[in-house]
């Protein structure tokens with residue numbers, strides 16, 4: 001946001017500064033102003049099901065024709081719960097689904113908000129989203145490295161920027177402390193919130209949005225956070241935040257107050273003139289009462305008055321402003337009739353003179369400040385660090401594989417070449433190994449679910465491309481959690497079971513086991529990228545695995561199946577894996593009993609398994625195909641995750 005533009009707006013909206021900002025803020029407007037955010041006639045609706053089992057959707061209006069102007073300084077949006085504070089903040093910040101916006105426009109410095117403009121402002125979400133295994137400094141450095149352009153900032157510039165943010169936010173003492181996870185005690189709630197704000201301040205935004213920055217913090221910490229925001233606002237930033245019920249020491253730091261009730265504005269203007277306004281319309285705040293508590297009380301009182309009032313829906317003309325009162329909200333009606341509202345509407349009319357209702361912002365694609373390879377490197381480094389500092393899953397995976405490897409080896413210990421054990425035990429072992437390989441990878445469903453919120457926040461804030469995140473997660477998970485344990489698991493039983501003692505056979509056996517593992521993992525990734533909860537993911541992954549197992553060719557003879565069902569064998573990881581393992585082991589072997597002699601080929605013929613060279617490799621190709629399709633679909637699903645609320 002350019003300073004020139006801000007200064008220009010300061011000039012154009014000079015009336016607003018006079019009308020609604022106290023003397024300190026007025027000085028601020030003229031010295032070093034942040035951008036001016038204005039919005040007018042904003043109507044926002046969400047769709048809800050008409051009933052629990054209904055297919056009909058009804059529209060619920062959550063913002064009812066709201067308009068306002070917010071200038072440089074501290075702009076608070078207050079109101080009781082469910083009044084629409086967060087919705088208004090999100091609409092202004094462009095974080096809400098634009099399909100719900102039925103009318104109205106949001107302007108920053110008199111211009112419609114574009115994607116790149118939206119990325120240049122900062123948004124701090126209510127529940128801090130930070131990587132818990134990284135320290136405060138590492139988190140800030142991650143933000144700096146990805147969000148500051150390589151062309152403009154050298155590595156030392158970025159490091160200096162991180163240090164200056166740490167100093168500015170008073171995070172020096174905890175800079176090397178980990179943020180903390182559910183299993184790891186980390187920094188305090190206030191430090192966490194300051195770190196979240198720091199992640200955004202790295203880009204030196206002049207416009208900062210915060211969703212309930214004090215929620216969940218004790219009163220002193222909340223005070224410290226608001227002090228910090230107040231200090232930042234004095235350095236020429238427009239700070240817009242929603243807040244529920246602040247104490248007085250917090251309230252008095254607000255420059256501009258927007259009070260919401262039931263999706264409508266009941267007051268917008270200078271925070272220190274709010275009490276006078278309510279006194280004028282008949283609501284007097286008792287001495288020593290906190291204004292914030294008083295405002296919440298009167299919204300509740302207004303509800304009870306409103307229940308008895310029958311004539312609140314009228315059209316009136318006050319001070320030359322035509323107002324259509326379609327509201328049932330008595331305080332909102334009063335506000336619309338007030339000189340404050342008329343003044344805002346007049347200023348908005350001037351500001352939006354050149355803008356037609358059909359005008360849309362340029363649909364420019366916001367560009368990333370860093371390259372794909374650089375993003376891939378940084379996100380992969382973070383993922384590896386996260387795995388190393390939180391290695392429980394990797395250890396569990398490795399130990400489970402060693403345990404099951406030894407167990408399978410003991411169950412099928414030294415399989416003889418005499419019939420019937422030779423064939424029964426070998427085929428049984430291969431099926432058991434395939435089951436272990438597939439179901440042992442169920443933990444892969446957590447890959448994208450556990451970081452879903454972080455991923456949504458970071459991609460919507462322009463940290464990295466979805467592809468960079470996807471590839472970094474896939475590679476960082478595959479090597480330590482899927483490929484290494486597979487080799488351990490494969491090697492142990494191979495020698496214990498006394499399978500074909502040939503290097504080539506062992507190598508092809510390991511390749512097959514890896515392909516089974518990778519295709520099962522890819523299916524788990526697809527499920528993980530498609531749903532948001534573990535419970536749902538577990539159901540969705542167990543179902544195809546069980547079906548694939550039934551159609552694997554071991555539990556049921558596929559040739560005797562109903563023809564309309566038998567096609568399922570073509571998508572069975574179990575069938576391809578089992579066939580490849582059987583061909584690799586049985587081809588070229590001879591098994592005998594007292595009276596008979598049987599070759600491996602005879603058995604494979606009997607099972608209608610093609611044991612030619614292509615017959616073996618077509619199973620690998622099919623497993624590779626399943627893997628590629630699932631990974632591709634997982635990436636598409638990740639791209640489809642909505643970044644909007």
Ligand SMILES: Nc1ncnc2c1ncn2[C@@H]1O[C@H](COP(=O)(O)OP(=O)(O)OP(=O)(O)O)[C@@H](O)[C@H]1O
Nearest residue numbers: 046048062079080081082083084085086087088244
């Ligand atoms: N996606 C949605 N679907 C259905 N209703 C919604 C949706 N988003 C918001 N609402 C409804 O809109 C109203 C305003 O919600 P919003 O979250 O903006 O309120 P709020 O003032 O921020 O509340 P709180 O202080 O409790 O967070 C609420 O009644 C809420 O239930």
